[in-house]
Amino acid sequence: MKAFLLLTSFISFTLCAIAQHPGYYKLPVPADRQTAQQRKADINNINADAFTTGNFKGIPYRLLSPATTVKGKRYPLVLILHSSGGIGMDNLKQLNVLVKYWAQPQILAAFPAYIVAPQFPERxxxxxxxxxxxxxxxxxxxxxxxxxxxxxxxxILPIDESSIYVLGFSMGGSSVINTIGCVPGLFAAAVAISGIPDFGHTAALGKVPLWIIHGNADLENPFASDSLLYHQLNKKQLTFWEIDKLQHEIFSDLYTTNILPEWLFRHHLHKK
Structure with missing residues (x-):
């Protein structure tokens, strides 16, 4: 029943869009931009202390854990890759709205998961x-x-290996595509936002549920690259959202609604 409700939520959302081709939707920028920007500011103001700090072989990272865990139960893991603005070693700049989104009390309660956000010293x-x-x-x-x-x-953590996900914006969105190509079979689903694709691993990309979101007014990472990838993948397990008149930014519905975790968590890897 829960899976049905999540699927219904996603379908009802996409019905508001203009379907171009199977899996391809063209959506408008929300009219109430001010409310969305205020929500983004509220999320960005969440204290970084909600995340524990770690360091893996010189790579600093932040980790958000489920509010409560049940002994014997395993939980999803979401890897979030940062944009070029997050490059550094302070273990703070990578904590953008896509990361802090998961630390909201209502999201913690509804979608318990481990969220890991590494920070890289270079691209x-x-x-x-x-x-x-x-x-x-x-x-x-x-x-x-x-x-x-x-x-x-x-x-070291009770992670459900059938429920490991990856998402990112800008350079992070590009790295999402690169990562799927490098390690096919690890991720149950992926979300790439306003990135630049990798055309060298289309076979691997076609095997993973992939959701691409890109504004058609993006001048930093041209929309044409992702559009070409859509046509090369030939609709295999691909959901594509073209956001009309959106520049190089995160589509606000990804942090003002529950659609992001709902979409991710209805996908699971079936190990052979």
């Missing part, structure tokens, strides 16, 4: 010009440390 994805004429991302030598961090947490 995790770099951009090159693809032969198709649009930018393409390639993983840096640092990105595999995110996977090693996940592997280390699996050994």
């Amino acid at each position: 995790t994805s770099n951009y090159i010009q693809a032969r198709s004429g649009v930018p393409e991302s390639v993983p840096s030598a640092t990105l595999p440390d995110a996977i090693r961090l996940v592997d280390s947490l699996k050994k």
Whole structure:
């Protein structure tokens, strides 16, 4: 019943969009931008102390744990990859609205999970010009440390290995795509927001439920790259949201509603 309700919620939301092709929706920017910005400010004001600090082989990270845990039960893990604005070593700048969203009391209660947000001292994805004429991302030598961090947490926390997810914005969104290509079979689902895709691993990308959100007015990471990826993947397990007139920013519905955890947590990896 719970899975049905979550699916119904997602379907009812997308019915408000304009369906272009199967899995492809074009949505408007919400009219009430002021309310969304206030909600974003409230989330960003959540104290960083809600997250414990850690360091994995020189990579600082923050970890949010479920408010309560039940002995013998395992919980989802969400890996959140930061944008270039989060680069550093202070273990703070990576705590953007996508990370602190999960620390809201109502989200903690409704969607208990481990949330890990590593911080990298350099870019995790770099951009090159693809032969198709649009930018393409390639993983840096640092990105595999995110996977090693996940592997280390699996050994010490009660993590449900069928429910490991990855999401990110901008460079983080690019790194989401890179990561799926590097380690197919690890993630149950992924969300890439306003990133630059990797066209070298389309076979792996087609096997993972992937949700791409990108504003068509984005001048920093051109929308055309993600649009091309959509057509190359040929709709395999792909949900694509084109946000009309949105520039390089996180679509506000991702932090003003429950649609993000609802979509992620209805996907599970079926190990052979």
